[in-house]
Amino acid sequence: MARETFFALRQEIARIEGTLPERLELPADKVGDGSDRHFLPTRAVRLDAVLGGGLPRAALTEIHGRQSRDAGSVAGFALALAALARKQAAAPSPILWISTGEVLHEGGQPYAPGLLHRFALQPSDLLLASARKTEDALWIAEEAAGLSALSAVLLEVRGTSARLDLTATRRLHHRTRATGRPLYLLRQSAAPEPTAAPVRLIVSPAPAGERHTLFGPLAGSLGPPAFTVTVSRSRTSIPATLTLEWNRDEHSFRERQAGSTGRAQDSGAVVSLSSGRTHSAGSSGPGMAQRKRA
Amino acid sequence: MHPQVEIVEADPEADARLLGALADWCDRYTPLVAMSGNDGLFLDITGCAHLFGGEEAMLKDVVTRLAEQGFRALASLASTPGMAWAGARFLDGIRVAQGGEREALSPLPLPALRLDGPICERLESVGLRTIGMVMAAPRAPLARRYGAHLLLRLDQALGGVEEAISPRLPVPTLGVERHLIEPVSATHDIERLVLSLAETLKADLERRGEGARALELVLFRVDGLVFRLRLGVSRPLRDPPTIQRLFREKLAVSKIDADFGFEMVRLAALATSAFRDDQTSLTGRNENAEEDLAQFADRICARLGGSAIVQPRLVASHLPERAVSFTPFRATSAAVRKVRSEPFPLIERPIRLLARPEPVEVAAAEIPEGAPASFRWRRVFYRVARAEGPERIAPEWWLDKPDAPTRDYFRIEDEEGRRYWLFRQGLYGATPELPRWYMHGLFA
Numbered sequence: 001m002a003r004e005t006f007f008a009l010r011q012e013i014a015r016i017e018g019t020l021p022e023r024l025e026l027p028a029d030k031v032g033d034g035s036d037r038h039f040l041p042t043r044a045v046r047l048d049a050v051l052g053g054g055l056p057r058a059a060l061t062e063i064h065g066r067q068s069r070d071a072g073s074v075a076g077f078a079l080a081l082a083a084l085a086r087k088q089a090a091a092p093s094p095i096l097w098i099s100t101g102e103v104l105h106e107g108g109q110p111y112a113p114g115l116l117h118r119f120a121l122q123p124s125d126l127l128l129a130s131a132r133k134t135e136d137a138l139w140i141a142e143e144a145a146g147l148s149a150l151s152a153v154l155l156e157v158r159g160t161s162a163r164l165d166l167t168a169t170r171r172l173h174h175r176t177r178a179t180g181r182p183l184y185l186l187r188q189s190a191a192p193e194p195t196a197a198p199v200r201l202i203v204s205p206a207p208a209g210e211r212h213t214l215f216g217p218l219a220g221s222l223g224p225p226a227f228t229v230t231v232s233r234s235r236t237s238i239p240a241t242l243t244l245e246w247n248r249d250e251h252s253f254r255e256r257q258a259g260s261t262g263r264a265q266d267s268g269a270v271v272s273l274s275s276g277r278t279h280s281a282g283s284s285g286p287g288m289a290q291r292k293r294a
Numbered sequence: 295m296h297p298q299v300e301i302v303e304a305d306p307e308a309d310a311r312l313l314g315a316l317a318d319w320c321d322r323y324t325p326l327v328a329m330s331g332n333d334g335l336f337l338d339i340t341g342c343a344h345l346f347g348g349e350e351a352m353l354k355d356v357v358t359r360l361a362e363q364g365f366r367a368l369a370s371l372a373s374t375p376g377m378a379w380a381g382a383r384f385l386d387g388i389r390v391a392q393g394g395e396r397e398a399l400s401p402l403p404l405p406a407l408r409l410d411g412p413i414c415e416r417l418e419s420v421g422l423r424t425i426g427m428v429m430a431a432p433r434a435p436l437a438r439r440y441g442a443h444l445l446l447r448l449d450q451a452l453g454g455v456e457e458a459i460s461p462r463l464p465v466p467t468l469g470v471e472r473h474l475i476e477p478v479s480a481t482h483d484i485e486r487l488v489l490s491l492a493e494t495l496k497a498d499l500e501r502r503g504e505g506a507r508a509l510e511l512v513l514f515r516v517d518g519l520v521f522r523l524r525l526g527v528s529r530p531l532r533d534p535p536t537i538q539r540l541f542r543e544k545l546a547v548s549k550i551d552a553d554f555g556f557e558m559v560r561l562a563a564l565a566t567s568a569f570r571d572d573q574t575s576l577t578g579r580n581e582n583a584e585e586d587l588a589q590f591a592d593r594i595c596a597r598l599g600g601s602a603i604v605q606p607r608l609v610a611s612h613l614p615e616r617a618v619s620f621t622p623f624r625a626t627s628a629a630v631r632k633v634r635s636e637p638f639p640l641i642e643r644p645i646r647l648l649a650r651p652e653p654v655e656v657a658a659a660e661i662p663e664g665a666p667a668s669f670r671w672r673r674v675f676y677r678v679a680r681a682e683g684p685e686r687i688a689p690e691w692w693l694d695k696p697d698a699p700t701r702d703y704f705r706i707e708d709e710e711g712r713r714y715w716l717f718r719q720g721l722y723g724a725t726p727e728l729p730r731w732y733m734h735g736l737f738a
Contacts, residue, residue: 069674069712069736076645076738093583108646108736112606112618117639118738123606124635127591127623131598140594140602147590149583205711207679222682222705222713225738246738 040085040182042244043252050231050240055081055199058180060173062197064232066204068158068189071107073205075156076118077227078184080246080253082152083119085182087251089151095121096144098129099156100137103188106158118225118248134161138168145175145183156186160193170196192232200233206243209256224248226256306332316365317462318520321512322558323356325466328459334382336375336459349389357387363518372398375459376451380406395452400426407447413440425451466510466562468502470494477516477555481545484513484559488541491561492534505530505569511541513550514558521550526600527592528624529585530569536589537561543597591623608636612687614647614734641685642705644715644735651732654716662722665704669716671733676708684718699729705737713737 039054048054055061061081065074082095097110112123127150131137134157141155153176157164169185173196176183185197192200206226210217217223230241243256310332317327317335323346326338339352346352353371360367370381372390380399381388384406390398399406402425404414417440422428428436428448437445449455470491478484488511499505507530513521523544531537594603604620611617655670665681683704691698699720706714714736720729 072646072736108648111644111647113639114643114645117643122635123608126606129603147586149587207711220680222680222707
C-alpha cells in the first residue's frame with residue numbers, strides 16, 4: 001500500500017515538473033536476474049542488452065513510424081514481436097489487431113495470407129477490430145487490455161491525437177500490466193509525444209536481406225525483411241539504433257552487423273554443394289534411423 | 295369551396311409510417327400485431343387478455359390510450375379476424391363471444407365481409423342486402439354464381455375456416471416485460487430494469503435448456519414512441535449481468551430520447567440455441583479465458599456494430615483480393631482452432647493489402663515485361679532499388695469477363711528499403727493503349 005502511495009506521489013511530482021520518470025517497475029528482487037518472466041527476449045543480443053533483458057512482457061510498448069508509407073514496416077515489426085509473444089505464451093491465444101478506419105484506408109487492411117507466410121500466424125489466431133474514430137479504437141483497446149485470453153494486442157492509430165495523452169496511455173499501461181501480456185501501440189506518422197509507455201521504439205524500413213540459395217546469397221533478391229529500430233526510450237536509457245532482420249524459419253530477430261554491407265549471412269545449416277563423390281549414404285541410412293530411435 | 299378549408303395533399307407513405315408506429319405501440323398488448331390493409335391493425339390477443347384485466351377491460355384500455363394520443367379508433371374484439379374486422383368497422387366497441395358471430399353478422403351489410411365492390415353490387419342486385427340473407431341462401435348456387443371467395447370470407451368470419459394473421463415483426467421465442475407505474479427516464483434505471491428482466495428470462499431459458507443468441511430490448515415511451523435495441527451474441531447467453539453489460543454498451547451509443555420516460559420495458563430473446571452447461575471448474579482457466587473473449591467480442595459488437603470485430607478466413611482463390619473473407623467473431627475453443635490450421639503457403643504475400651488497387655504512374659519499364667525503374671504513387675516519386683517478379687495471376691474466367699486482363703505482380707523495394715507489391719494489368723501489345731500499373735499491398 002505504501003508503495004502505491006509513493007508511486008502515485010512520484011507521478012504527481014513528475015507531472016508538475018514536466019519530466020516523466022515512468023519506467024518499467026519491477027519487484028526489487030527480480031531486477032537484473034535476467035529471468036524471462038518479465039522480458040520477452042528478441043534474441044537480438046544488442047537490442048536485448050539495450051532494453052535491459054528484452055522487451056517488457058506485460059507493458060505498453062510504443063512503436064512509432066515516421067511516415068504513413070512506413071505502415072508496412074511498422075506493422076511488420078510489431079507483428080513479429082506479437083508472434084514472438086504468442087509463441088512464448090503458456091497457452092497460445094489469438095492476437096487482437098485494432099486499427100482506426102483512417103489507418104486501414106492509408107495503409108491497407110491486414111492481409112491474412114501474408115501474415116501466415118511471414119509470421120506463421122494462422123487466420124484463426126487473428127482478431128481484427130476496426131473503429132471509425134480514435135476514441136472508439138482506444139475504448140476497444142482498454143476493454144481488451146484487461147483480457148488474459150489474448151496473447152498480444154496491437155493498437156494502431158495515425159497522427160497525433162489528443163485522446164492518446166498521458167492519462168489514457170497510463171490507464172492502458174496499468175491494465176496491461178495486470179494481465180501479463182504486451183500491448184503494442186503503433187503510431188503511424190506521428191511525432192513522439194509524452195506517454196506512459198516505458199519503452200518507445202522508432203521503426204523505419206531497411207533494405208531486405210538477400211535470399212539464400214544453395215550457392216550462397218542471391219544478388220538482387222528480396223529476402224528476409226529488415227527494420228531499422230531506434231530505441232528512443234527504455235528502462236536503461238541507452239540510446240541505440242540497430243538494423244534487425246526477421247528470420248521466419250527460426251522465428252527470431254537477428255542484428256545485421258554494420259560491417260557486412262547490409263547483407264547478413266544466414267548461419268543456419270545449408271545443404272552442401274554436390275560434387276563428384278562416391279555414393280555412400282545408401283547402406284548407412286536405416287542404421288542411423290534405428291540408432292536415433294534407441 | 296369554403297374559404298377557410300385547409301387543403302393538405304394526401305401522403306400515403308406518411309400514413310403507412312404512422313400506422314407502423316401505432317403497430318409498434320400495440321406491441322405492448324401482444325407480440326402478434328399485423329397490418330390490416332392501410333387503415334387497420336389486427337392484434338392477436340390469445341392468452342394476453344388476462345394481463346390487462348380481461349377482454350372487456352383490454353378493449354377499453356386500447357381505445358382510451360389511443361384517444362389519449364389523439365387517435366379516434368374503432369375497435370372490436372372477436373374470436374375470428376373476419377368478425378373482428380366487421381365489428382370494428384360497423385359495430386364499434388362490440389365484443390363478440392365465440393359462437394355469437396352468426397347473430398352479430400346477420401344485420402350487417404355485405405362490405406362487412408371484406409368483399410370487393412363488384413361482388414357486393416351483384417349480390418345486392420338480386421336482393422341479397424345483408425349478410426344474414428346471404429347466410430340463409432343455399433351455398434352451392436352461391437359458390438357457382440359468385441365464386442368461392444364469397445363463401446371463404448363468410449366461413450372465415452364465422453370461424454368455420456381458420457384464418458391466420460401474419461405478424462409484421464418476428465415473434466420472439468421468449469419475452470419478459472414490466473409495466474411501470476412511474477415512468478423511468480434515467481439510463482441507469484433502465485439498466486437496472488434490464489438486469490431484473492434478464493433474471494426472469496434466465497429462469498425461462500434454463501427451463502428450456504437454452505441460451506439466447508439474439509436479444510431485443512423494447513422501450514415503450516409514455517407518448518407512444520417505441521425504441522428497439524437489438525444485439526447478437528457470439529455464444530448462447532443467459533447470464534443476467536452479462537446481458538445488462540451488453541445493453542449498457544448499446545444504450546451508451548443509441549440515440550434514445552427518454553423525454554417523459556418509458557412506461558413499459560420488454561426484454562425478448564429473438565433467437566435461442568442449446569446452452570451447454572459448463573462446470574465452472576477446478577482447472578478450467580482456459581475455458582474461462584474463452585468465455586472472456588466471447589464476452590469481449592459481444593461488447594465490441596454491441597457498441598460499434600456487428601462488423602467491428604472480425605476474423606479473416608482464407609478462401610481458395612488466386613486473386614489476392616478474393617483470397618480472404620472476413621467473418622464475424624464466433625467463439626471457438628483452442629482445440630477447434632488447432633484442427634483448422636491452414637497449410638503453410640509457399641508464395642510470398644504482402645502483410646497489408648490496400649482496399650482497392652491504387653493507380654501508379656510508371657514512366658517506363660526497363661524491359662517491356664520487367665519491373666519499373668521508378669514510379670509515382672500518391673504524388674510521391676519512388677526509385678526502385680530491387681525488384682522480384684513477375685508473378686503472373688490470371689483472372690478467374692469462371693467469375694470475371696472472359697477478356698479480363700491478366701496481372702503481373704512484382705515485389706519492389708525502393709531506395710529506402712520499403713517493400714511494395716505492384717502489378718501491371720494487361721500485356722504490352724495486347725491492347726492499343728499501354729498497360730496500367732497499380733499498387734496493391736505493402737510488405738513487412
